[in-house]
Amino acid sequence: xxxxxxxxxxxxxxxxxxxxxxxxTGYPGTPSTGCLTHLLSLELxxxxxxxxxxxxxxxxxxxxxxWAGQRALVTMKMSGVNVALDALxxxxxxGTNGGLVIYVADDPGVTAGMAEQDTRGVAQLCDLPILExxxxxxxxELTQVAFELSEAVGxxxxxxxxxxxxxxxxxxxxDEAAPPAARDVILEKDIQRYTKAGSAICRRQHAELIERLExxxxxxxxxxxxxxxxxxxxxxxxIVVVGAVAPYLGEALGRSGLERDRVSxxxxxxxGPFPRQEAEQLLDHCGTILVLEELEPHVERALTVLAFxxxxxxxxxxxxxxxxxxxxxxxxxxxxxxxLAAADDTSLTRERSKTVLGSANREREERGAAVExxxxxxxxCASCPHRGTYLAIEAAIREAGFSKDEVMVTGxxxxxxLGMNPPFDLLWSEVSMGSSLGIAxxxxxxxxxxxxxxxxxxxxxxxxxxxxxxxxxxxxxxxxLVVMDNGWTAMTGMQxxxxxxxxxxxxxRRVDLEAVVRGLGPDHVIVVDPYDxxxxxxxxxxxxxxxxxxxVIARRECAIQAGRRGVRYGTVTVNPEACxxxxxxxxxxxxPALSLGxxxxxxxxALCTGCGLCVSFCPTGALVKEAA
Numbered sequence: 001x002x003x004x005x006x007x008x009x010x011x012x013x014x015x016x017x018x019x020x021x022x023x024x025t026g027y028p029g030t031p032s033t034g035c036l037t038h039l040l041s042l043e044l045x046x047x048x049x050x051x052x053x054x055x056x057x058x059x060x061x062x063x064x065x066x067w068a069g070q071r072a073l074v075t076m077k078m079s080g081v082n083v084a085l086d087a088l089x090x091x092x093x094x095g096t097n098g099g100l101v102i103y104v105a106d107d108p109g110v111t112a113g114m115a116e117q118d119t120r121g122v123a124q125l126c127d128l129p130i131l132e133x134x135x136x137x138x139x140x141e142l143t144q145v146a147f148e149l150s151e152a153v154g155x156x157x158x159x160x161x162x163x164x165x166x167x168x169x170x171x172x173x174x175d176e177a178a179p180p181a182a183r184d185v186i187l188e189k190d191i192q193r194y195t196k197a198g199s200a201i202c203r204r205q206h207a208e209l210i211e212r213l214e215x216x217x218x219x220x221x222x223x224x225x226x227x228x229x230x231x232x233x234x235x236x237x238x239i240v241v242v243g244a245v246a247p248y249l250g251e252a253l254g255r256s257g258l259e260r261d262r263v264s265x266x267x268x269x270x271x272g273p274f275p276r277q278e279a280e281q282l283l284d285h286c287g288t289i290l291v292l293e294e295l296e297p298h299v300e301r302a303l304t305v306l307a308f309x310x311x312x313x314x315x316x317x318x319x320x321x322x323x324x325x326x327x328x329x330x331x332x333x334x335x336x337x338x339x340l341a342a343a344d345d346t347s348l349t350r351e352r353s354k355t356v357l358g359s360a361n362r363e364r365e366e367r368g369a370a371v372e373x374x375x376x377x378x379x380x381c382a383s384c385p386h387r388g389t390y391l392a393i394e395a396a397i398r399e400a401g402f403s404k405d406e407v408m409v410t411g412x413x414x415x416x417x418l419g420m421n422p423p424f425d426l427l428w429s430e431v432s433m434g435s436s437l438g439i440a441x442x443x444x445x446x447x448x449x450x451x452x453x454x455x456x457x458x459x460x461x462x463x464x465x466x467x468x469x470x471x472x473x474x475x476x477x478x479x480x481l482v483v484m485d486n487g488w489t490a491m492t493g494m495q496x497x498x499x500x501x502x503x504x505x506x507x508x509r510r511v512d513l514e515a516v517v518r519g520l521g522p523d524h525v526i527v528v529d530p531y532d533x534x535x536x537x538x539x540x541x542x543x544x545x546x547x548x549x550x551x552v553i554a555r556r557e558c559a560i561q562a563g564r565r566g567v568r569y570g571t572v573t574v575n576p577e578a579c580x581x582x583x584x585x586x587x588x589x590x591x592p593a594l595s596l597g598x599x600x601x602x603x604x605x606a607l608c609t610g611c612g613l614c615v616s617f618c619p620t621g622a623l624v625k626e627a628a
Contacts, residue, residue: 004174008165009034011136012075012103015143017044017177019099022070024049025058027463028492029077030112031166032105036075037493040506046179050508051495054433054463055080056087059102063091063156066100067194069186071147075103078117079432083464085122092126092156093205094193095212097186099147100156105166108294108329112163116327118295119160123272127209129216130158130272131225132243136170142269145225152219155212158272162244162294164329217273226275227267230285237342238264238286240279240303242271242293245330249292252335258343274302283312290342291318294330317342380418382593382607383563385556386484388530390424391589391613392554393453393482395533396540406450408443412436412465414457414491416484423590427455434464441468441477451544452479458513459489459497466516472549473522480543481522481551484530485513486558494561514553523548530554531569531611563609570610571626576600578622585614585623 006014012035016024026036028051039049048065052058055076062072076084081104088102104119123130131146133139139161146157188194196202220226237258241249246267253260266282268275271293282289283306291300297319304316317323323341324334380386397407404426411417411427412435420427429439440454456465461483472479489495496504498511518525524546526539536554543550557567579600586594586601591614593607600622612625 001173001175003171005169005171006136006140006174007034007167007169008133008136008139008161009105009167010038011139011172012073012143012159012161013038014172014174014177015140016071016073016101016147018140019144019147020071020178020180021073021147022047022098022180022183023062023065023072024075025052025061025072026075026103027052027055027058027080027083028489028495029055029080029105030492031107031163032075032077032080032103032161033492033495034166035103037495051489051497053498055083059084059091060087062102063087063096063100066096066098066150066156067094067186067188069098069183071099071151071180073101073103076105077112077114078104078106078119079114080104081117081119081122083433088122088156089126090196092128093196093202093209095154095208096150096156097154097188098183099150101143101146101150101159102156103143103159103161106160106162106295108162108164116295118298119158120271120298121296123158123160124298127213128156128158128272129153129213129220129270130160131270132160133165133269134243134246134267135165135168137172138269139165140172142225145223149216149219153212153216155209155216157216160243162329165244213273217276220270220273221275221277225270226278227269228265228278228281229267230264230281231262234285235287236262236264238266238282238289239342240266240268240282240289240291240293240299242268242291242299245292245294245335248330248332248335252332252339255332256336256339258339268299271299274299274306276306279303279306280310283307283310283314287314288342289314289316290338291316292324292330292335292338293318296326315342378418378421379423379590379592380415381559382591382604383559383569383609383611384415385486385530385554385559385611386415386419387589387591388533388536388556388611388613389455389482389484389554390419390426392530392533392536392540393419393455394424394426395537396544397451399537399541400451400544402450407453408440408448408450409453409455410436410440410443412454412456412460414460414489415486416455416457416460419455423587432464433460434466434468437465437468437472437481440479440481441472441475444477444479453482453540453544454479455482455484457490458483458485458487458499461513462498462511466520469517469522469549469551470520473520476548478547479549480540481549482540483513483517483551483553485553485555488558488561490558490560494558514555517551517553522551524550525553526551527553527555530556531613533613533616559609559611568609568628570612570628572603572608572610572612572615573624573626574600574603575622575624578620580620580622582619584617584619588617589614
């Protein structure tokens, strides 16, 4: 056995391999993407690993494998749980045969975008156990525990990491995982278990689900997954710390002057079901209890109810009393705030906490003041084909006689949403995967008289956009859909999607996006190359003026992936004598490969792949494109 430094995502993958996972599925979404990416990087001939069309499909595949008696893992970010939730609730009612682990990465602080959603609420909704490792070593351990728990109780188990635990590195003991043990496939016909055909069936399944959760609590308690350490004398400070906050507590106590042996600590690694037995001991032993958990006060609420039931007369410090916030991820300073509010009357401890907290805040402020980055809007990469699509939509809106403020252009998840930023300032909305189409139809049916345009990427179209397009076609909603087809799930790290060329897929078949769109029967379909600005502008212009549902497919591979293979579309050069430094190319395209030199525009040859879009906006012909 050797030591390796891995991320939390990789640790979950390694833990699943050690546990003998047979099927692993998921949909990419930062911060969870690295788990399945790691599994796909390995040669695993005895296992099936795939990026699925969306999280619901991924979960259903994993659930089917677990119903068949195999161990299965499904991965997603917190927003993906919403996509899978319909199936998740129903399959929780039916339980499972083989181990079924649902790995979800939450994002306190919204580092990766979307909402600060707390998956523990989903666990409560579904009556499922949930484990919360504090670092990569625990992630590897608790992944294996999750499979054991799932099979011992017959229920799916949620494994929750946060951005901090998913992306941070730490050492773990590692050995090569053996192939999964051969298991007979279970083929069980039982409509009483695997269907929802009638209220009696559903009520009985609900009762069985609640019973499984109670058994899970007993299983967790027997194995002491949650760790309680009480001080010798009663009446002091007790701390409840959950998941990723645990490392901060050790650091904060060390710097605060509050001795560890003078504080009782309940470290929760399985927050659902609520560890009632350990919490009762803590309430009986302590006079004040500080609860440290990121996002929602799920543990604190349960502890408060239990405290009321037991007649606890001390204080509970956390979010419910206003001391700590439900927003953002925790830091050492956050823990200090809690310690300061919960500290006893020992002036040394309180003064020391004030001093350290003040010092930490000052350090943070000084760092922020010393490094004040220049404003830099996030834009698409150099030579990104989406740049041509944005420019074409802008030009088409102008040619149709409107300003950008008069035409609703809905955005969607992924690289496509970057059109909301300068220099385009084009997109108006971003909601969830595929919502651009539904939102656009809402504006149409609200009676908007100007054109409505929906934009979506290829991966997002396959994930959640098809149903919206079907609906628009069925109800004859007059709108234009622009599908930006770059062949990859690019923003999360270049994962394959159904439309990726077969040469880049491991044994999978490409699904033709154009054929899918045409098969649905929209009124107009035009396929264009977004590097051809004139043709793309014409296609969008034609669509804006056409009745019914028009679809423009702007197809060109992601520039990053093409560049990695050495693909070049030409060479763009600058004639310094013709350049008048009007900056038109910079203002209109915002391409990172262009910069302002002393005498002329400069082109970074390492970034530019020769798309030539900038050439279209040079009034003097100083920019010239030559064939590759």
